Amino acid sequence: MVWWGDGSSASTVKSSDEPEADAKDPTKTLPIIVDDDTPPAFPALDSAQRHPEGRTQAMAPPLHRPSGISRLRAPPQQAPTSLLDAPVARKKVVLEPGCSPLDWARLKQSTDLRGGVSTLLRVTPSELKRHNTMEDAWTAIQGKVYNITPYIRFHPGGQDTLMRVAGRDGTRLFYLTHAWVNVDAIMDTAMVGVYVPEQ
Numbered sequence: 001m002v003w004w005g006d007g008s009s010a011s012t013v014k015s016s017d018e019p020e021a022d023a024k025d026p027t028k029t030l031p032i033i034v035d036d037d038t039p040p041a042f043p044a045l046d047s048a049q050r051h052p053e054g055r056t057q058a059m060a061p062p063l064h065r066p067s068g069i070s071r072l073r074a075p076p077q078q079a080p081t082s083l084l085d086a087p088v089a090r091k092k093v094v095l096e097p098g099c100s101p102l103d104w105a106r107l108k109q110s111t112d113l114r115g116g117v118s119t120l121l122r123v124t125p126s127e128l129k130r131h132n133t134m135e136d137a138w139t140a141i142q143g144k145v146y147n148i149t150p151y152i153r154f155h156p157g158g159q160d161t162l163m164r165v166a167g168r169d170g171t172r173l174f175y176l177t178h179a180w181v182n183v184d185a186i187m188d189t190a191m192v193g194v195y196v197p198e199q
């Protein structure tokens with residue numbers, strides 16, 4: 001089982017048939033399982049929501065210990081860095097103008113997002129698989145099948161991440177990444193059917 005991680009690795013929960021870690025050789029560790037549903041870092045490693053590199057390190061102790069009244073003064077060294085400092089090599093997903101969550105909410109009210117589907121369909125895994133391109137992308141989340149094509153440009157996590165679930169059941173990856181996101185509220189009017197087993 002793969003747990004949510006920071007994107008750089010995935011930790012595992014050992015089951016009885018998995019090999020034990022080698023107690024004598026600490027360099028031999030348990031295998032790391034990476035599968036298609038390995039969630040990306042959240043917030044993204046380069047997200048503005050994360051502290052820039054080094055900010056999380058413990059602050060160095062003062063070089064000298066002031067005595068008497070001067071103890072009340074702030075240590076002179078290490079002026080705090082601005083919170084607005086940009087992290088190095090940041091690659092935050094930048095959505096095109098007109099692709100904010102508010103724009104999506106507006107689009108939802110004014111446009112048919114089902115891509116021509118007029119009644120709810122029963123969608124099998126093989127049918128779902130046929131909708132795996134940028135021009136025609138469906139995914140299943142918790143038994144509901146959504147046309148995610150129109151949402152691709154609006155997804156705050158970027159197009160590539162969303163396309164990882166195109167043409168397949170995206171439930172696991174979706175919830176491993178951001179369980180708090182209300183997919184129904186965002187995608188309700190793009191629902192094209194229910195996900196059913198192969199006939």
Ligand code: HEM
Pocket residue numbers: 039040041042043044047093146148155156157158161162164165170173174177178181183186187
């Ligand atoms: C229909 C499916 C999806 C919907 C409706 C959706 C919606 C959202 C929303 C609303 C956010 C902003 C959440 C917040 O700021 O708290 C978000 C962020 C994000 N999503 Fe999704 N998502 C979907 C699928 C996925 C999938 C399959 C992945 C991973 C492969 C993914 C990866 C991410 C990431 C990495 C972010 C964070 C972006 C950042 O760092 O700011 N999403 N998504």
